[in-house]
Amino acid sequence: MPCREQRREIRRIALERIKRLFEMADAMFNVDPSLSHRYVELARKISMRCRVRIPRDLRRRFCHRCYKFLRPGVNCRVRLAKRREPHVAITCLECGNVMRLNLRGLKGA
Numbered sequence: 001m002p003c004r005e006q007r008r009e010i011r012r013i014a015l016e017r018i019k020r021l022f023e024m025a026d027a028m029f030n031v032d033p034s035l036s037h038r039y040v041e042l043a044r045k046i047s048m049r050c051r052v053r054i055p056r057d058l059r060r061r062f063c064h065r066c067y068k069f070l071r072p073g074v075n076c077r078v079r080l081a082k083r084r085e086p087h088v089a090i091t092c093l094e095c096g097n098v099m100r101l102n103l104r105g106l107k108g109a
Contacts, residue, residue, distance in 0.1 A: 011050055011051070011052050015052050018046055018047055018055075018058070019058070021042055021043040022058045022061060024036075025037075025039035025061075025069045026069075037068045037069050040068065041067060043058075044067060060090070060099070063092040063095060064097065065097035066095040066097065068092065070090065070092060072090075075094055076091060077093060078090050079091070085102055086104075087100045087101055087103055088100070088101045088103065089101075
């Protein structure tokens with residue numbers, strides 16, 4: 001079992017790779033969306049294996065139901081909803097899942 005410093009280094013490397021995979025997914029979406037979706041899948045596997053949280057800004061860039069990379073206006077719809085608590089509703093056009101992000105929580109981020 002790796003010691004504390006080794007685990008910290010493993011998690012740091014994993015986080016760098018996750019960020020890089022999301023950058024590549026963003027760059028490749030126009031060329032090949034399926035490759036972009038695969039990059040998200042790989043980033044999720046790395047995060048689960050190394051027990052690293054995907055950063056909040058990147059977590060909002062993929063659907064949590066079908067795990068596809070989301071590009072607003074192409075395969076997802078972004079709307080502001082004012083009912084109850086004001087929130088942003090991101091609808092995945094691949095599977096129909098709706099992610100709701102509270103606007104009060106977005107102010108601090």
